Amino acid sequence: MLPKNARREEVLDRLEEQGGLKPGVVQRVHQETGVPEADIYGVATFYHLLAEPDVEVRVCQGLTCKVLGSEALMRDVQSTGTSACYASCLGRCDQAPALWRAHHQEPPLHTGLTESHSGLAIDLENHKKYKLKALQKLLAQGPDWVLGQLETSELTGRGGAGFPAHIKWRAIRGQAETERYIVLNADEGEPGTFKDREVMLRRPDLVLEGLAIAAKCLEAADIYLYIRGEFQGPKQAMRDALTRLQETGLLDGLNWHFVDGHGAYICGEETALLEALEGKRGMPRMKPPYPVEKGFRGKPTLIQNVETIACLPAILRQGGEWFRDLGKTEAGTKLYCLSGHVRRPGVYEVPMGSTMAELLDQAGGVDGNLKAFSPGGASSGFLPASEVDIPMDFKSLRDAGSMLGSAGVVVLNDTVDMVEASLMQAVFFEDESCGQCAPCRIGTQVIRQTLERYLESKDVAVLAHLNEVMWGMGEASICGLGQAAYWPLQSAMKYFPQEFGLEADSAND
Ligand SMILES: Cc1cc2nc3c(=O)[nH]c(=O)nc-3n(C[C@H](O)[C@H](O)[C@H](O)COP(=O)(O)O)c2cc1C
Numbered sequence: 172m173l174p175k176n177a178r179r180e181e182v183l184d185r186l187e188e189q190g191g192l193k194p195g196v197v198q199r200v201h202q203e204t205g206v207p208e209a210d211i212y213g214v215a216t217f218y219h220l221l222a223e224p225d226v227e228v229r230v231c232q233g234l235t236c237k238v239l240g241s242e243a244l245m246r247d248v249q250s251t252g253t254s255a256c257y258a259s260c261l262g263r264c265d266q267a268p269a270l271w272r273a274h275h276q277e278p279p280l281h282t283g284l285t286e287s288h289s290g291l292a293i294d295l296e297n298h299k300k301y302k303l304k305a306l307q308k309l310l311a312q313g314p315d316w317v318l319g320q321l322e323t324s325e326l327t328g329r330g331g332a333g334f335p336a337h338i339k340w341r342a343i344r345g346q347a348e349t350e351r352y353i354v355l356n357a358d359e360g361e362p363g364t365f366k367d368r369e370v371m372l373r374r375p376d377l378v379l380e381g382l383a384i385a386a387k388c389l390e391a392a393d394i395y396l397y398i399r400g401e402f403q404g405p406k407q408a409m410r411d412a413l414t415r416l417q418e419t420g421l422l423d424g425l426n427w428h429f430v431d432g433h434g435a436y437i438c439g440e441e442t443a444l445l446e447a448l449e450g451k452r453g454m455p456r457m458k459p460p461y462p463v464e465k466g467f468r469g470k471p472t473l474i475q476n477v478e479t480i481a482c483l484p485a486i487l488r489q490g491g492e493w494f495r496d497l498g499k500t501e502a503g504t505k506l507y508c509l510s511g512h513v514r515r516p517g518v519y520e521v522p523m524g525s526t527m528a529e530l531l532d533q534a535g536g537v538d539g540n541l542k543a544f545s546p547g548g549a550s551s552g553f554l555p556a557s558e559v560d561i562p563m564d565f566k567s568l569r570d571a572g573s574m575l576g577s578a579g580v581v582v583l584n585d586t587v588d589m590v591e592a593s594l595m596q597a598v599f600f601e602d603e604s605c606g607q608c609a610p611c612r613i614g615t616q617v618i619r620q621t622l623e624r625y626l627e628s629k630d631v632a633v634l635a636h637l638n639e640v641m642w643g644m645g646e647a648s649i650c651g652l653g654q655a656a657y658w659p660l661q662s663a664m665k666y667f668p669q670e671f672g673l674e675a676d677s678a679n680d
């Protein structure tokens with residue numbers, strides 16, 4: 172008899188195949204896998220897309236969609252008798268206010284307002300026939316040459332943390348364990364972020380070539396592509412490109428596994444993603460050990476963001492130095508997502524470290540008067556309009572008490588109330604906290620409740636304990652969600668104290 176968890180990895184796929192949490196499904200998946208029913212129920216209820224399978228339409232309540240009218244959109248949808256619910260950011264901020272219909276065929280190519288400039292590292296507009304030249308270079312020159320180019324390029328992770336890619340690659344090469352895995356993090360869910368969607372739609376060839384280079388270089392045979400469940404169009408573009416590229420024979424020996432996300436933002440966090448791949452609830456693991464040492468199935472695993480991986484072919488074709496020198500303040504180019512109160516929302520590839528003012532120019536300027544912006548997703552908090560000349564790179568934003576994160580830039584004009592904007596981000600974090608640790612689970616709830624009370628009463632006394640709550644979250648949360656979930660509120664109180672009824676000095680205490 173198989174041990175009870177031997178087929179656990181199948182649980183999420185089977186729940187999805189059978190339509191999610193519907194009568195009888197948990198029992199059937201238990202019979203098919205041997206995993207205890209209570210466990211399967213716990214998994215199914217963790218993921219929005221499995222827990223609410225009968226909802227036809229999901230209306231986005233990310234910050235951009237909220238300020239651009241998601242409540243009116245929800246009323247319109249409901250007035251037609253369609254079953255609908257709100258969803259955390261849907262990754263369609265350039266189409267705000269956005270909605271998503273489950274099981275609805277998406278067009279294979281997005282035709283929205285997204286733009287880029289040719290000749291740069293990722294070059295979203297280039298559709299030329301692809302020849303896997305970088306992979307051929309790896310095969311000719313060997314892994315040590317690749318690692319050298321990667322180090323020279325100074326490529327840092329584009330998923331949020333900005334960690335140097337070559338350090339992770341070398342750490343895996345140095346492991347005695349020979350069973351190794353490559354994982355593509357395409358779970359893009361940070362509010363304001365939709366660049367990975369565009370890369371997969373427009374340049375799936377770059378992503379697949381980058382993954383193949385990683386696998387050959389790190390001697391891994393299995394590649395897992397974890398793509399958020401709402402991105403069916405990008406997934407199809409990746410599958411189609413894979414079929415074409417496999418005809419070259421250069422990808423022989425590699426096994427490609429497409430895995431759907433199921434609507435849980437936290438699964439973008441790398442160890443939560445690994446838990447999901449293993450068929451469990453996506454609750455982040457304590458680190459160390461890091462995935463390069465003990466990752467998927469406890470084996471060395473490279474987890475890399477879509478944009479990071481898509482930079483590899485250009486780095487190997489044109490050289491690490493070429494890539495490094497593309498940047499203004501830090502290496503390479505960067506895909507920035509611009510949404511909110513800008514005239515031309517979209518994804519823009521420009522040199523890393525371009526200023527916020529330059530990005531606004533790219534996006535056609537501000538719609539109205541700039542009041543604030545969120546530079547790198549909800550986790551980055553807010554900066555005021557006076558910071559418009561800040562270079563949008565990892566270090567400059569860290570020094571300013573914010574972060575580049577996923578470069579999901581949300582622009583707010585002076586019609587936006589910053590207490591309400593803070594509440595929108597608070598609702599997101601409360602909904603998406605995995606609930607594993609108390610400072611985050613309770614802290615996100617306290618922040619949301621306090622802001623609601625303040626908006627109702629305008630009584631500054633209700634804000635009294637927020638600083639202690641925020642301190643606890645920062646110090647004692649396990650993962651980056653809880654460690655940053657209070658940044659929108661803290662930064663809004665710092666830069667816009669009068670909107671919270673505070674004196675400037677007390678907000679900065
Ligand atoms: C709450 C949270 C959500 C995250 N979401 C994503 C995500 O959607 N996509 C992503 O690539 N990285 C995300 N990350 C970062 C990953 O944990 C990890 O650093 C990244 O996938 C590593 O790839 P990179 O080095 O290429 O950036 C998230 C991190 C946290 C703490």
Ligand code: SF4
Binds near residue numbers: 607608651
């Ligand atoms: S900080 Fe929040 S999201 Fe992260 S592990 Fe703790 S409860 Fe889960």
